[in-house]
Amino acid sequence: MDNATLIYDNVFYTRKIALTTLLDVKDLVVEFRMPEGRLRAPDGVSFHVKPREILGVVGESGSGKSVTALAIMGLIPHPPGKIVSGTLLFQGQDLQAQIQKIRGKEISMVFQNPLNSLNPSLKIGLQLTEVLVEHLHTSQTEADERTIDLMKKLGIPEPQALMRCYPFEYSGGMRQRIMIAMAMLCNPTFMIADEPTTALDVTIQAQILHLFQQLREEFRTSILYITHDLSVVSQIADRVLVMYAGKIVEHAQTERIFANPLHPYTQGLIRSIPGATSEGAKRLSSIPGNVPGLIHPPPGCRFHPRCAEVMDVCRHEIPPDFQVEGTSVACWLYKE
Numbered sequence: 001m002d003n004a005t006l007i008y009d010n011v012f013y014t015r016k017i018a019l020t021t022l023l024d025v026k027d028l029v030v031e032f033r034m035p036e037g038r039l040r041a042p043d044g045v046s047f048h049v050k051p052r053e054i055l056g057v058v059g060e061s062g063s064g065k066s067v068t069a070l071a072i073m074g075l076i077p078h079p080p081g082k083i084v085s086g087t088l089l090f091q092g093q094d095l096q097a098q099i100q101k102i103r104g105k106e107i108s109m110v111f112q113n114p115l116n117s118l119n120p121s122l123k124i125g126l127q128l129t130e131v132l133v134e135h136l137h138t139s140q141t142e143a144d145e146r147t148i149d150l151m152k153k154l155g156i157p158e159p160q161a162l163m164r165c166y167p168f169e170y171s172g173g174m175r176q177r178i179m180i181a182m183a184m185l186c187n188p189t190f191m192i193a194d195e196p197t198t199a200l201d202v203t204i205q206a207q208i209l210h211l212f213q214q215l216r217e218e219f220r221t222s223i224l225y226i227t228h229d230l231s232v233v234s235q236i237a238d239r240v241l242v243m244y245a246g247k248i249v250e251h252a253q254t255e256r257i258f259a260n261p262l263h264p265y266t267q268g269l270i271r272s273i274p275g276a277t278s279e280g281a282k283r284l285s286s287i288p289g290n291v292p293g294l295i296h297p298p299p300g301c302r303f304h305p306r307c308a309e310v311m312d313v314c315r316h317e318i319p320p321d322f323q324v325e326g327t328s329v330a331c332w333l334y335k336e
C-alpha cells in the first residue's frame with residue numbers, strides 16, 4: 001500500500017468513526033473507596049452513542065446510571081471515586097484528556113433538580129449568558145440576543161422578561177426548560193439528561209420530553225437520557241441500555257426491548273409499568289427483593305438472588321453478553 005492510500009484510508013477511517021459513533025465507552029469501571037470497603041459501579045460497562053441518537057439508560061436506584069454520566073462528564077468526586085479502568089472516546093479522541101475543554105461546550109448535562117442547579121440570587125439572564133461569555137467569549141449583548149433567540153426556539157414564552165427574573169419566580173417545569181436552554185446554549189453535539197423530568201408532573205414531563213425530541217431534530221444533538229422510568233424511555237429513546245447493580249444486562253432497539261425483552265430483569269421492569277399488563281398497577285413491584293449492596297455483590301450474575309429463572313451456573317459465573325437477534329443480553333438463559 002502506498003502512502004497516499006494509507007493517508008486516504010486513515011482519513012476515511014476517522015470520518016467513518018465520526019459518522020457512526022459519537023461517544024464510545026469501553027469496559028468502564030468506577031470505584032468508590034469507602035471506610036466500609038470498595039464498591040464498583042459502573043463495573044465494566046461498554047456502549048456507544050451515535051450522532052443524533054437518543055440512548056435511554058434505565059435501571060433501579062443504585063445501578064450506576066448517574067455515576068456513568070458523571071464519568072463521561074469528568075465529574076466523579078475524587079476521593080472517594082475514581083475511574084479505575086476503561087476507555088472513553090468522544091469523536092474518536094480520548095475524552096478524559098479533553099473533557100475540561102469541551103465540557104459545557106460540546107458536551108453538556110441537565111440534572112434532575114433545576115432549583116439546585118440555578119443560583120437563587122442571580123437573575124436568570126445573567127446565569128444563562130455567563131456560559132456563553134465564559135466559554136465562547138462573546139459580548140454581553142451578543143450573548144443576550146443568542147439566549148433570547150434560543151429560548152424562543154424552545155417555546156419559552158416572553159424570554160426578554162424572563163431574563164430579568166429570579167429562578168423562584170418560575171415553576172419547576174419552566175425552570176427545567178431554562179436549564180435545558182442553558183445546556184443547549186453552546187450548541188453541544190452531545191447532551192446527558194439525568195432524570196430531567198422526575199420532579200415534574202405528567203403534563204410538564206410530556207412537554208419536556210417533546211423538547212428533547214426537538215433538540216435532536218433541530219439541533220442534531222445526541223442525547224443520553226437517564227431515567228428509572230421505562231415508560232419515558234419508550235416515548236423518547238431509539239435504543240435502550242438496561243443497567244442492574246453496575247452492569248448492563250440488556251441492550252437493544254427500543255421497540256425490541258418492549259416487544260421482546262429477554263433478560264428476566266428487563267421483563268420484570270416492563271411488567272412493573274402501570275398498565276403494561278392487564279393486572280397493571282397491581283404488579284407495580286413485581287420484582288421481589290432489592291438491588292444488592294455493591295461492596296459485596298452476589299457472585300455470578302448479580303441478579304440471580306432475585307431471578308425466578310435462576311440456574312446453577314448463574315450463582316457462580318458472570319454471564320457474558322449473548323447476541324440474540326439484535327439484542328445483547330447478559331444472561332445464561334441465552335447460551336446456545
Ligand SMILES: Nc1ncnc2c1ncn2[C@@H]1O[C@H](COP(=O)(O)OP(=O)(O)OP(=O)(O)O)[C@@H](O)[C@H]1O
Nearest residue numbers: 032041060061062063064065066067068077228294
Ligand atoms: N459520591 C459517592 N460516594 C460513594 N458512593 C457513591 C457515590 N456516588 C455514587 N455512589 C454509589 O455508586 C452506586 C451507583 O450510584 P448511582 O448514583 O450511579 O446510581 P443510579 O443508577 O443513578 O441511581 P438513582 O436512580 O438512585 O439515581 C451506588 O451504590 C452509590 O451508592
Ligand code: NI
Nearest residue numbers: 065066067194
Ligand atoms: Ni442517578
